[in-house]
Amino acid sequence: MKKVLKIGLLGSSGRIGSGIIKLLENDDQSFIVQKISRQQLIDKDLFLEEVDVIIDFSLPEATCLLLKRLREKKISKPMMIGTTGFSQDQWNELHEYASTSPVIQTSNTSLSIGLICQFAKNAAVVLGKNYEILISEVHHKHKVDSPSGTAKMLAQSCIDGFSNPPYIQALRIGDVKGVHEITFFGPYDRITIRHEADDRQLFCEGAVTLAKWIVNQKPGQLHSIQDFLIRN
Known part of the structure; x- marks a missing residue:
């Protein structure tokens, strides 16, 4: 037991x-x-x-x-x-x-956000200096910190493998549980990873x-x- x-x-x-x-x-x-x-x-x-x-x-x-x-x-x-x-x-x-x-x-504490951080770190290493990175987030209007700890965590994951610091956009509106996107802008393509929390559980x-x-x-x-x- x-x-x-x-x-x-x-x-x-x-x-x-x-x-x-x-x-x-x-x-x-x-x-x-x-x-x-x-x-x-x-x-x-x-x-x-x-x-x-x-x-x-x-x-x-x-x-x-x-x-x-x-x-x-x-x-x-x-x-x-x-x-x-x-x-x-x-x-x-x-x-x-x-x-x-x-x-x-x-x-x-979302395990899926942790996985995205892992991917972002690996992607930053592989894609290299030819790409720019944008992190955007939306949270409920009562959230105090902006950008959030999650956005900073995602940014740090990119910085660990990429010399150029990412851009961060933060929006506070409504009762949004949490939406985060990382976009890698390259000379010929664009990669976007999106995570949206539907329930705080x-x-x-x-x-x-x-x-x-x-x-x-x-x-x-x-x-x-x-x-x-x-x-x-």
């Missing part, structure tokens, strides 16, 4: 956090044992000893405050971080925590899948969704 995974959730009131709660209602192998609130972090009112893994969809300040509380309690827990918008100092904190605890951070399922994976990984590096795809 598989071990039941006990999850702590930071950001339970958000769109993705609420979706994860709904998703796990029908999962007999995983359940949420603690919804971590910002007030609990401020009051130091945390009881995370029984948690197997923490899923985080909050804000950078809340993530870093959680890391601080874990250090204070000398608790090391695997984490799946879907929060975006970290400053360089905050990134350094994530890397420091990942040196002693298994951590995966991704701006988009896509991200919720991906987050739980990544959380189940990270508990079995070793500390020492800040994992990405590409690490998951390579090893599965």
Whole structure:
């Protein structure tokens, strides 16, 4: 019999956090044992000893405050971080925590977006300097960061294999779950890859899948969704 995974959730009131709660209602192998609130972090009112893994969809300040509380309690827990918008100092904190605890951070928990990042990296290497790259995205009007973490993740995938930085266009309108396109413009042809999220449960399922994976990984590096795809 598989071990039941006990999850702590930071950001339970958000769109993705609420979706994860709904998703796990029908999962007999995983359940949420603690919804971590910002007030609990401020009051130091945390009881995370029984948690197997923490899923985080909050804000950078809340993530870093959680890391601080874990250090204070000398608790090391695997984490799946879907929060975006970290400053360089905050990134350094994530890397420091990942040196002693298994951590995966991704701006988009859709496994298909991870695959597109892999393709974009390979395409940039093969197509070379004769191509220009445009990344365009559409998100709902309430999304704060623009461009999104996903757009930056796609751009980084291209940069890893291509010297010219891609152009990024970002639009915020309506209740769009997320549309991303990468177009490679060449002298004689054009290649477009498009991903459109129809339901936010896509991200919720991906987050739980990544959380189940990270508990079995070793500390020492800040994992990405590409690490998951390579090893599965």
